[in-house]
Amino acid sequence: MNDNIRNQDFYENLSELVKSRIDDFYNSCIHYEFITKLCIILYCIVTATFFYKFKYVFFTNSNIYDLSSIIYISKNIIILSAAIFMINQIPKESKANLDKAFIHLKQCLLMDMCTCKEKCTCRNSLISYFKKQGYNLLK
Numbered sequence: 001m002n003d004n005i006r007n008q009d010f011y012e013n014l015s016e017l018v019k020s021r022i023d024d025f026y027n028s029c030i031h032y033e034f035i036t037k038l039c040i041i042l043y044c045i046v047t048a049t050f051f052y053k054f055k056y057v058f059f060t061n062s063n064i065y066d067l068s069s070i071i072y073i074s075k076n077i078i079i080l081s082a083a084i085f086m087i088n089q090i091p092k093e094s095k096a097n098l099d100k101a102f103i104h105l106k107q108c109l110l111m112d113m114c115t116c117k118e119k120c121t122c123r124n125s126l127i128s129y130f131k132k133q134g135y136n137l138l139k
Contacts, residue, residue, distance in 0.1 A: 010125040013114040028101040035094040042087045
């Protein structure tokens with residue numbers, strides 16, 4: 001996605017600060033997508049662990065109401081709940097960094113962002129480019 005914006009006509013006229021903030025934003029997007037995919041893999045591992053741990057209780061002829069089975073189930077539910085809680089905490093910092101990079105990019109709209117000497121359309125082109133990508137810089 002970052003290479004697409006480098007091919008746009010207005011990218012050459014942008015200041016170095018704006019270019020660096022665009023790069024920071026795209027790097028944050030890539031990092032957030034990676035962390036999200038990693039969390040999905042971790043959820044799959046936790047689900048597989050859940051089925052592996054509970055095959056003893058659910059898929060055998062053991063009595064589910066036996067005291068040892070109840071203790072075993074309770075212990076494993078607590079462990080798996082803690083694992084899910086930790087997995088839920090992982091993407092929060094990455095999302096905060098993405099939001100921060102987006103705010104810094106929006107702040108570029110308030111300053112001189114290009115080196116155009118004639119009538120400038122860089123700001124409008126940048127806004128419309130990001131709007132096509134699904135990011136509204138005007139909100």
